[in-house]
Amino acid sequence: MGIAKKFRQIFSTVPMLGWFLGILTAVLIEYYWGYDYISYYLGLPKIPVLFGALIMLKEPVMIPGALAYDLIVYVIPVLLVAKISSVFTNPGAALLEKLPLWLSAVIHLVCFYAILHLWAGINDYRVLVVKLTLVSIILTVSVNVINGYQGEFSCSHPGFMALGAYVSSILTLMLFTNDKIFGAALLPPGLGPFLFPLVLLAGGAAAAIGSLAVAIPSFRTRGDYLAIISLAFMFIVKSAIENLNIIGGARGMGGQPDLAPLPVIFFWTLLCIWVIHNFVTSILGKALNTVRDDEAAAESMTVKTRKTKMTAFMFGAFWAGIAGGLFAHVLTYINPGMFSINRLAEILAMVYFGGLNSIVGSIVGAVSINVLGEALRPLELFKWIIIPLILIFVMIFRPYGLISFTEINAKKLLEAKHKRQQGVSP
């Protein structure tokens, strides 16, 4: 424990900006020297794509090489640069502190995105993994509104996602492509990227309207009944699409234009996190928590419980629809089988793994399940033993998920870490 403590002490003076600078250095090293020099002299066939996890599991003889690569490219530069640069990143952070918090946060996020873009851009496989992870984040955060903040157990998220995916796909296919189902493009394809937000919003709106079908009959009941009704809704959506031959039926629908590059998805993910954060910290969000904890008491304190629940449910469904639309345009193919019980299991695993009632928890859950799923890919069948085992252990030791009922303080996260402050708060 001594080393960990010392480590924390040494790096406690590094502000967020310093870490960004360190990671940027690492990514630049990988970008310029990763393939030609570092991985070559370590005997690796290529730049290890996910920090070497894939190559280590596939060919154990590469383990030392991959670890050395991680050390040279990531660990040492990040730590060194972060520590050394804290001399000038701390004053920089202090300068940013004087700005309004939102501006400082935006500056930090732009830096973060630039680094992410550079890192992912080294390999298209990374881009795809990052894209699908971001879509998972939207999904998980949105399901957390219902299953976490509202405290219900809703199983209809794949259904909402399917509605969003299908509505937005139909719109883009109809408007921007020459499709065999919908005929020639109604609008010039060049307009696609500009109108895509509207298309996504339409998908989200469709999901929100669809959610009324669950909400109206089921919010007279609680608990198990909602779970059953919402599960039924999911199957109804799936079967309905399977039987609608005009949109491809069970064969699915393909050929969506590629309107969802990384920046677009990143933007929507940020928007989703920001809006949902504001929602759950608003008066309505607080009311939602009271409804979860004691509905009768909330009612007596003038909370309109029914309206609150409906709004939150529709809100969660809306973002699931957005996620579905993005998902469809990342894969450029959808079929109803994708939005079934398997997807539900995946979504619920992410949300309960990460933590209920916490946006940070949802992000952690979505990222870890996605990255684990990719990193353990070479293990094939054993992957499906390891991931559930991890989930079981999380459920035993942290029944509400890894990070539940807490939120990270953005101001504290971004502030300068001066030496003198250390004495105050160790």
Add this chain to the structure above:
Amino acid sequence: MRKIAVLTVVAFSVAMFFSSLAFAARKTIIKIGINAPLTGDIPKVGEGTKYAAQMWLEDIEKAGGLEVGGKKYDVELVIEDNESKAESAVKANTKMISQDDVLAIIGPQSSKQAVPAGEVANKYKTVMISPWSTNPDTTLDRPYVFRGCFLDPFQGPVVANFITDEFGFTKAAVLYDVASDYPKGLAEVFKDAWEAKHGEGSVVAYESFTTKDTDFSSQLTKIVKSGAQVLFTPQYYNEVPLIVRQAKDLGWEGPIVGSDSWGSAELVELCGEACHGLFFSSHYAAAGAKGDTKAFIDRYEKTYGYTPDDVAALTWDSLQLAQQAIQDAGKLTGRIEKDREAVRDALTRIENFDGITGKMTFTEEGDPIKCAVIVKINNQGEFEFYSSSCP
């Protein structure tokens, strides 16, 4: 701090030592990607794919590598699990193309993965051969995507013609899964073909169910009462035994005919004697095979302990196709984009390729023109060649 520094130095020296063992990493190796459902709904299909690929690799290794343009290259298989999920198949393809630098990809098998994965392969200009996918969209407008099997619009009429010629029936019933893309498509094609032959309304019962249903008695009762003479059910090997048994229990006496999805090693195991004497259309027949086909079957049986199903045979043929295309490409430049294009061009030029599932030539779309086989399940439970039908 000193401890950390010492540790780092030790780690480096170990890494350098090991890496010298793996040094020859960057010479040109021919890598073939296999995108197979090793886990998920249809693991047996994934297993057959993997085994066929490993047998192929064995052959290449025995020959000391693959000879292209007078030079021998080492061959490596990159086997990725697509979990029987579309997005996972897309990820697997992207990874194999951008990370592993594969020259060609074999798979995915099911259409629901092959359609989106084909989009990726085409985008990155890498040859992909799906051995088993029958959805027209897989290869449609994709110059880099090919397939190893015939399409449903060909298979449906083959079955309809076979029943008419063999039994002389005029009234048929169809039972299919409306939620699954392959059975549904084939049921429609069969209905059209049958009605074109015997007139409107000659399909007297057209009944459907949904994936994972296990009780078909209401549909089968209707079928029995409809006066149909033959039942066509293009279902997968895990559903066929249930359908056949329940039909017999409900008093169905006519023949039951199926499609290539019946052709799995597990069908007879699950179905037992109830399935003996039934017919289905397929890509090849294991019992009574001759020549190369027999050699393949015997070898597979000896190594893995069971008769290969059509997925394994089609995968084998797809690999042979890929191999021939690579050899026909003339020479490898080592620049992967150029080599991939050369392989594609060579693949389109292949004519009358002699595979174990029949002779094939590719059409403009990348679909093969090849014969279908009608298989009879004989009284030993083996898949026996009965007749064949060519376009």
